Amino acid sequence: QVQxxxxxxxxxxxxxxLTLSCAASGSIFSISVMGWYRQAPGKQRxxxxxxxIDGRTDYTDSVKGRFTISRDGAKNTVYLNMNSLKPEDxxxxxxxxxxxxxxxxxxxxxGTQVTVSS
Numbered sequence: 001q002v003q004x005x006x007x008x009x010x011x012x013x014x015x016x017x018l019t020l021s022c023a024a025s026g027s028i029f030s031i032s033v034m035g036w037y038r039q040a041p042g043k044q045r046x047x048x049x050x051x052x053i054d055g056r057t058d059y060t061d062s063v064k065g066r067f068t069i070s071r072d073g074a075k076n077t078v079y080l081n082m083n084s085l086k087p088e089d090x091x092x093x094x095x096x097x098x099x100x101x102x103x104x105x106x107x108x109x110x111g112t113q114v115t116v117s118s
Contacts, residue, residue, distance in 0.1 A: 002026045002107040004095045009112030012085055016116070020080040022095030022109055033098040034071060034078040038091035038114075048093070049080060062088075085116045 008020040024031065035050030049059045049069040057069055068081040078095065095109035 002028060002031070002097050002099055002105075004097060004107055004109035006093070006095050006109040006112045009093065009114045011115045011117065013118050014086060014116055016085050017081070017083045018085065018114060019082065020093055020095075020112060020114075022078045024076045024078075024097055027099065027101075028076050030100050031097055032100045032104070035096045035098075036069065036078075036080045037094045037096055038089075039094070040091040043091075045094070051078060082114070085114075087116050090114060090116050 002024055003026045004022050004024055006020065006022045008018060010018060012018055031053065033050050033052050036048040037045050038048050039045040047060055048063055049057065049067055051057045051069045051071045059067060066082065066084045070079045092111040092113055094111045097107040099105045099107065
């Protein structure tokens, strides 16, 4: 099992910045990919960004150039640095971990609210 603890959400004005963090514990030895998803009220959950164990990163088009995902192996933590925030970035952000144990297993954080409003 993998346990994920998220932090860093809050209220910011448009154009502001926030950094989310997600610390993993438990069976972390076979983690393959860590990433962030988000879900706004009335909308489907969408993938925001991922980082693999070998350092490859992927971003959804709407956040490219504004968000940066990074991973600290020593701390077993993934970060999402969000810059130039827009109102449409408002959502609950969920940390996700994929663990390769035979097949892939998915684990989710509890979610952290990000609100971008003037």
